[in-house]
Amino acid sequence: MSVLSSIRSQLCRLPLVLRSVAQFVLTHPLAAATSTMHRVAAKSHSSPATLTRFAQHFSYPSWSKFKAALVLELAISGSTNQQQRAPIQHSSACLYHNALLRLGLADSPELRVLFWDQRGQLDWHGDSYITPSAEAQPCPVCGVTRTAAMAPASS
Structure with a gap:
């Protein structure tokens, strides 16, 4: 399962603080993949420690390993603009x-x-x-x- 698909599938079940990071990553995948940890933390209203916990929640040992997987997924898919995709619609x-x-x-x-x-x-x-x-x-x-x-x- 892809990085973004994994996040989408678990979005509702994440604790609120991790959900904030997930929503930022899903909305701005390129910024999440290319920005510094401190910038992503600020933009997602979280902390660097929360980003590490977020990455570990999705089985990556660190935020940098998570970012590497995200960069690879974006490079393979050729899509860095999430807004081109259909919006996520919960029931x-x-x-x-x-x-x-x-x-x-x-x-x-x-x-x-x-x-x-x-x-x-x-x-x-x-x-x-x-x-x-x-x-x-x-x-x-x-x-x-x-x-x-x-x-x-x-x-």
Whole structure:
């Protein structure tokens, strides 16, 4: 599996501090491969020690070995502009779960209404709404199957 594919497949399961590095690498692979460790740490809102832990998480003994593998992958693929690729799209349930984790919030009916309404995925029936049913398919990015924890509700 390629370096970038490995990162994409584990993105949802990474601790927040490593996820920040992963998102930077996926968004700016050339900058991650060619910048100094301190610059990548600053750009990804992390530290050099976090970059080392990130590399080790993906079975590289050091950040420099990780960068070497990334440079090789970019050279072979011929693509250094991530924006030419289709954007990564997590399932709605995965996005909801990650938003709760990122914000340190617990699931609640009110938050579900706000989230699903913002995404345009609430079904309104008169004075009540029905939120999306649980998703049985795994997230196309991270492979985790999450339920949306949605059920019919009333306003």
